[in-house]
Amino acid sequence: MPGGRLTHQDRQSIAEGLAEGLTYTEIAGRLDRPISTITREVARNGGPGGYRAEQAQRATQGRARRRKPAPTPAPPTATDAHGRDPEAVHALEEQFTAMMAATGLPRMTARVLTCLYVTDSGSLTAAELVQRLQVSPASISKAVGELEQQELIRRERDPRRRRDRYVIDADAWFRGWMASARQNAMLADFTRQGAEVLGPSTPAGTRMQDIGHFFEHVGQAMIQAAEEWRQAHAARRTTHG
Structure with missing residues (x-):
C-alpha cells in the first residue's frame, strides 16, 4: 500500500469520488490508501459536501510552510485489548x-x-475528552452542555476524583427522543393558542390549527413508538440475561 503524503492528483481523485457518491471505503480502494487517510483528508478540508481538491492542496502546502502540523487525535484503539483494527x-x-x-x-x-459511543466504558471526563479530541476545555464544555440539554448524555459525579463524568447509555436515545416528543407537544399547544388569537375560522388561524394537529399527532406517535421499543428492549434483556 503506498505511503507518503497525498498528491494533487490523489486529491482530485478524492473530489471526483465524492462527486460520484462513492463511500470513503470505495475511494480508499480506488487510491489504494488506508480509509483513515481519506476520512482525515476530507474532514479537515470542508467535509463531503465542501471538499475541493485545489483548496485542499493549498491548505496542505500552507501547513507545510508554517511547519505546524495540525494535531491529529491519536487513534483510540492503538493498544486495543479486544484486537480491533485501529484504522477501522x-x-x-x-x-x-x-x-x-x-x-x-x-x-x-x-x-x-x-x-462516548465508541469508548467501551461509555464514560469520559472533560479532561479525557480534551486529551482524546485535542481541543480546548471550552469546546468540550459547550458540546457536553448541548448534549445534556438534548438528554443524549448524563452527568455523574466521581467522588474519588472529584470530577464529573459524562455517560452514554442504552437509554440515551430514548431520553433524547422523549425530549423531542415533549417539544412537539409544546408546539402543538402553542399553535392551538395561536389559532385562537388569529381566529379559528380565518385562513391564518386554520393554518395554525393544522400545524397544531400535526405536532400533536407526531408527538403522540413518537411517545408510543418509544414506549414500545422500551418494552421490547427490556424483554430482550430478560431473555438474554
Whole structure:
C-alpha cells in the first residue's frame, strides 16, 4: 500500500469520488490508501459536501510552510485489548461523526457524542475528552452542555476524583427522543393558542390549527413508538440475561 503524503492528483481523485457518491471505503480502494487517510483528508478540508481538491492542496502546502502540523487525535484503539483494527475504528469514528453532524448537531458536539459511543466504558471526563479530541476545555464544555440539554448524555459525579463524568447509555436515545416528543407537544399547544388569537375560522388561524394537529399527532406517535421499543428492549434483556 503506498505511503507518503497525498498528491494533487490523489486529491482530485478524492473530489471526483465524492462527486460520484462513492463511500470513503470505495475511494480508499480506488487510491489504494488506508480509509483513515481519506476520512482525515476530507474532514479537515470542508467535509463531503465542501471538499475541493485545489483548496485542499493549498491548505496542505500552507501547513507545510508554517511547519505546524495540525494535531491529529491519536487513534483510540492503538493498544486495543479486544484486537480491533485501529484504522477501522478511526474510520468508524469519522463516519459516525459525519452522520451525527448531518442530523443537525454541531461538529464538535457530534465528535464528543461519537467519542462516548465508541469508548467501551461509555464514560469520559472533560479532561479525557480534551486529551482524546485535542481541543480546548471550552469546546468540550459547550458540546457536553448541548448534549445534556438534548438528554443524549448524563452527568455523574466521581467522588474519588472529584470530577464529573459524562455517560452514554442504552437509554440515551430514548431520553433524547422523549425530549423531542415533549417539544412537539409544546408546539402543538402553542399553535392551538395561536389559532385562537388569529381566529379559528380565518385562513391564518386554520393554518395554525393544522400545524397544531400535526405536532400533536407526531408527538403522540413518537411517545408510543418509544414506549414500545422500551418494552421490547427490556424483554430482550430478560431473555438474554
